[in-house]
């Protein structure tokens with residue numbers, strides 16, 4: 001049977017993982033297309049029709065006929081369409097958006113880049129590595145303080161803010177951070193991992209599945 005959603009992405013991509021995690025937590029059985037970044041598939045006209053920025057992920061919705069890009073925008077779209085993880089009311093939705101903007105501004109960039117450097121995909125000079133370490137450490141401190149006061153980032157229920165931020169924190173060990181040093185973050189990651197439908201960072205298919 002054809003599936004409503006098709007996720008195009010790459011198994012090592014954090015933003016792809018965020019969308020896969022959201023779909024899975026929502027109980028949506030989705031089709032998956034593994035994009036061959038090495039071959040430049042993400043810059044091909046066919047892919048650019050799905051994501052004008054030439055990046056993974058892209059999400060196609062057969063129901064609306066839309067192709068969406070930017071993981072945070074996709075999470076908001078799915079929350080609205082599926083009625084799940086959208087935050088409590090307009091206030092919760094706005095708070096979730098604040099966390100998602102903060103994530104890509106302060107947390108995701110240094111953690112994803114340090115991870116890429118350690119995996120040998122990118123090369124930075126030592127001062128740049130030290131700068132990313134300091135930036136990621138400062139962002140993790142902000143997150144630790146917030147999660148010391150509340151179980152979830154936006155109120156009493158998990159939301160797309162948690163899914164979005166978890167989709168970065170899950171890679172922090174690969175970036176050289178010991179999450180055990182952050183007790184509130186550690187406890188929150190365990191709450192995330194206990195949610196029904198949770199999938200881990202290595203659970204997306206490495207090849208295409210329809």
Ligand SMILES: N[C@@H](CCC(=O)N[C@@H](CS)C(=O)NCC(=O)O)C(=O)O
Nearest residue numbers: 013014015054055056057070071072
């Ligand atoms: N802000 C974007 C970031 C997407 C992104 O950085 N994708 C990377 C893979 S993790 C990519 O496609 N890189 C290839 C390129 O930019 O050419 C999102 O959240 O979707």
